[in-house]
Amino acid sequence: xxxxxxxxxxxxxxxxxxxxxxxxxxxxxxxxxxxxxxxxxxxxxxxxxxxxxxxxxxxxxxxxxxxxxxxxxxxxxxxxxxxxxxxxxxxxxxxxxxxxx
Amino acid sequence: xxxxxxxxxxxxxxxxxxxxxxxxxxxxxxxxxxxxxxxxxxxxxxxxxxxxxxxxxxxxxxxxxxxxxxxxxxxxxxxxxxxxxxxxxxxxxxxxxxxxxxxxxxxxxxxxxxxxxxxxxxxxxxxxxxxxxxxxxxxxxxxxxxxxxxxxxxxxxxxxxxxxxxxxxxxxxxxxxxxxxxxxxxxxxxxxxxxxxxxxxxxxxxxxxxxxxxxxxxxxxxxxxxxxxxxxxxxxxxxxxxxxxxxxxxxxxxxxxxxxxxxxxxxxxxxxxxxxxxxxxxxxxxxxxxxxxxxxxxxxxxxxxxxxxxxxxxxxxxxxxxxxxxxxxxxxxxxxxxxxxxxxxxxxxxxxxxxxxxxxxxxxxxxxxxxxxxxxxxxxxxxxxxxx
Numbered sequence: 001x002x003x004x005x006x007x008x009x010x011x012x013x014x015x016x017x018x019x020x021x022x023x024x025x026x027x028x029x030x031x032x033x034x035x036x037x038x039x040x041x042x043x044x045x046x047x048x049x050x051x052x053x054x055x056x057x058x059x060x061x062x063x064x065x066x067x068x069x070x071x072x073x074x075x076x077x078x079x080x081x082x083x084x085x086x087x088x089x090x091x092x093x094x095x096x097x098x099x100x101x
Numbered sequence: 102x103x104x105x106x107x108x109x110x111x112x113x114x115x116x117x118x119x120x121x122x123x124x125x126x127x128x129x130x131x132x133x134x135x136x137x138x139x140x141x142x143x144x145x146x147x148x149x150x151x152x153x154x155x156x157x158x159x160x161x162x163x164x165x166x167x168x169x170x171x172x173x174x175x176x177x178x179x180x181x182x183x184x185x186x187x188x189x190x191x192x193x194x195x196x197x198x199x200x201x202x203x204x205x206x207x208x209x210x211x212x213x214x215x216x217x218x219x220x221x222x223x224x225x226x227x228x229x230x231x232x233x234x235x236x237x238x239x240x241x242x243x244x245x246x247x248x249x250x251x252x253x254x255x256x257x258x259x260x261x262x263x264x265x266x267x268x269x270x271x272x273x274x275x276x277x278x279x280x281x282x283x284x285x286x287x288x289x290x291x292x293x294x295x296x297x298x299x300x301x302x303x304x305x306x307x308x309x310x311x312x313x314x315x316x317x318x319x320x321x322x323x324x325x326x327x328x329x330x331x332x333x334x335x336x337x338x339x340x341x342x343x344x345x346x347x348x349x350x351x352x353x354x355x356x357x358x359x360x361x362x363x364x365x366x367x368x369x370x371x372x373x374x375x376x377x378x379x380x381x382x383x384x385x386x387x388x389x390x391x392x393x394x395x396x397x398x399x400x401x402x403x404x405x406x407x408x409x410x411x412x413x414x415x416x417x418x419x420x421x422x423x424x425x426x427x428x429x430x431x432x433x434x435x436x437x438x439x440x441x442x443x444x445x446x447x448x449x450x451x452x453x454x455x456x457x458x459x460x461x462x463x464x465x466x467x468x469x470x471x472x473x474x475x476x477x478x479x480x481x482x483x484x485x486x487x488x489x
Contacts, residue, residue, distance in 0.1 A: 022306070055304035055351075062349040062398050091353060091372035092394040095402070 003031050012039050015046040020057030029060040036067045043068060048079035053087055065097050074098050102222060103131045103148065107141040107156035107168065108184070113209070120211050121218075138163025138171075145175050152225050153218070154181040155205075158192050166192065169199040178228045180221050184209065248281040248311035255315055256285060260453070263290060268361040268486060271296075272452035273479040276460065276472070283310030283352075284421045284475035285318050289325070294361050297325050300419035300479050301354035302373065304395075309350060317342065317352050317396070331356050331369040332406035335393065339371070339404065342397040351397040355419055362486045364413065369406040371396045374422060374437075379455075381414035383448035385441055413485030416455065418444065423474035427463045430470045435463055452480035 001024040004015040014035055020028055036043050043064070053061075065075040075097040080088060088094050106117055114134045124130040133151065135141040137160040145151055154172065158165040165183055172179050180202040185192050187206040196204060202224060203217050253275070260272055273286045283303025291297050299321050303314045320338045328334040335356055342352070355376055357368035368376070368388060372395035375387040386409075393404045411417060420440075427435040443462045447455055456478045463476060 055302075059304055059349050059351065062351065066349060066398075090374065091351075092392055093372075095392070095394050096399055 001027055003028065005031075005035055007039070009041075011042045011044050013044050013046055015049065017049040019052040019054075020050055020060070021052065021054040022056040025054070025056035025060055028057065029063060032060060032064050033067060036064060040071075042073045042076065044076040044078060046078050047081065047084055050084055051081055053084050058087070058091060058093060061093065061097060076100065102129070102153065102225070103133065103151040104153045104155060104218070105133045105135060105141055105144055105151045107135045107138065107154065107160070107165065109136050109157065109160045113157070113184075116209065116211070116214075120214065137161050138165060138168035141168055142171055145172075145179075149176060152176070152179060153221055154179065155184065155218070156181060157184045158186075158189075158196070166195055166199065169196060169201060173200060178225060178232060180225055180228075182217055182221055244308060245281055248308045249277055251311045251315055252277060252281060252283070252285070255318060257288065262288065266290075266361075268484050269296060269359070270452050270482045270484065271480070272456055274456050274460065274477070276476040278306075278423070278472050278474050280306050280473075281308070281311050282306050282423070282475035283314040284423065284477040285314050286419070286477055286479040287318055287322055288479065288481075289322055291326060291358065296359045296361060296481070297322075298357040298359060298417070298419060298479060298481065299325075299354065300373065300376075300421060300477065301352050302421045302475075302477070303352050304350050309348070313350055313352065317354070321354070321356060325356065330406060331358050331367050332391075332404045335369045335371055335396065336402075336404045339394075339396045339402060340400050343400040343402075346397050349398065351395040353395045357417070357419075359411065359417070359481065359483065361483075364411045364483055364485070365408055366411050366417065367406050367408045369393055369404050371404065374420060374425070376417060376419045377441075377444060378409070378411055379416045379418060379444050379448055380412065381449055383445050385444055411483045413483055416450075416452065416480055416482040418455070419479040420459075421475060421477040423472075423476040424459065424463060424478065426474060427467050427472065427476070428470055429467050435466050439466065452482055455480050 002017040006013040012035055014032060016028055068075050077097055077099050088099055106113060117132055121130055133144055135144055139162045156165040156168055169181055172181055183196040183201045183204045185204055185206055193204050202221055205217055256275060262271060271288060275284055285301050287299040289297045301317060303310045320341060324337050325334050353373040354371045355368060355373045357366050359366050370391045371393035375390060378386045389407060391405050391407050394402045425435055425437045425440055447458055460476060
């Protein structure tokens with residue numbers, strides 16, 4: 001899967017492109033956790049180009065959220081597509097990570 | 102490695118013993134000599150460790166080509182190299198077609214003999230490695246079968262589960278996907294008047310999911326028996342699951358307590374699809390969410406419960422996402438909307454009939470597309486406190 005990483009002054013924006021399901025979850029996990037490890041500023045996920053996320057993908061979000069929590073930061077996810085937002089609502093991940101339009 | 106040399110003339114034996122004396126001394130090769138095909142077969146049947154056969158073609162009793170036809174039955178990785186007269190293309194082709202790996206021509210060139218044996222030995226090593234990897238794959242497959250078995254065997258599957266109870270009729274079903282998922286259901290009488298109902302779905306697939314599913318199910322049941330309230334139960338389960346959850350696997354789950362005297366249902370939903378209440382008249386209500394996070398992620402999360410009233414004759418339905426997310430060959434999903442439409446026209450059906458009808462509707466929709474996730478359902482029809 002394609003993942004863009006944009007370093008800004010106060011945060012890093014990670015933009016995955018495509019469905020995040022079992023076949024790509026591993027690659028997404030490695031990339032995202034590496035970005036978190038390589039920076040001290042908060043990490044933000046731009047999900048505008050993610051039509052679907054499976055439970056394997058949610059697990060990666062949980063791993064990232066935990067890594068950030070350990071340094072007292074919150075994982076922020078922006079621009080979720082309708083299907084992704086419904087999954088985040090159903091699982092109540094919206095109370096575990098910060099989701100905004 | 103054991104190598105069988107078959108030739109009716111004794112000079113080949115002398116040649117081999119001389120050429121490979123170092124290999125023989127270091128026990129890298131062990132040579133066995135036979136004078137014709139029949140004697141060679143006797144050796145091969147007696148010693149299954151022989152992996153390479155070097156054989157002449159023209160011999161008394163049984164010739165080399167006939168010997169080749171018997172090798173396949175003996176040892177699947179056995180390799181044969183034949184020795185033929187120079188230019189005898191006819192026999193060489195026949196031998197190769199019978200499965201010989203290579204050939205040498207007489208008079209034997211010693212360097213060529215060494216090269217050919219080395220090459221055949223390398224081939225044998227490759228084959229053995231492939232066979233070993235194949236065995237490992239079989240072992241993994243077997244492990245997955247065990248995971249499926251864990252998932253299946255621990256679920257209660259005797260219906261009716263409480264034949265002496267008349268206040269409710271209960272049926273549940275879990276149809277596992279080919280790749281092991283982590284769905285489960287459970288039900289238990291907490292005491293004379295309260296029935297516990299659980300449906301859950303562990304994230305991920307395979308052995309880790311099956312193990313976590315078994316753990317979660319036991320945790321919920323054992324804590325439920327000592328906790329009067331649904332939210333307190335899941336809060337405790339969540340704390341235990343989240344404590345050492347390095348892999349961040351999680352579980353979506355609904356736990357409900359049906360009060361058999363009053364029809365009150367207290368439930369707590371941890372990130373799972375909302376259960377339905379289907380009235381005898383076809384009215385369908387999705388239970389309002391209690392906004393619980395999936396279990397296992399946040400030790401500090403505070404769970405809350407909600408209570409609704411289930412009218413006698415109504416059926417409570419719990420299910421996992423394998424139902425709405427079942428897809429057909431065009432990639433369309435069954436969807437919550439189709440499930441709800443099906444339920445509305447299925448009012449009045451007993452739990453078993455209802456569940457089988459849903460599974461059939463999903464199967465008809467999928468129309469042969471492979472089942473990617475477990476299909477799990479639990480239905481209870483509440484008959485009322487005085488039902489007989």
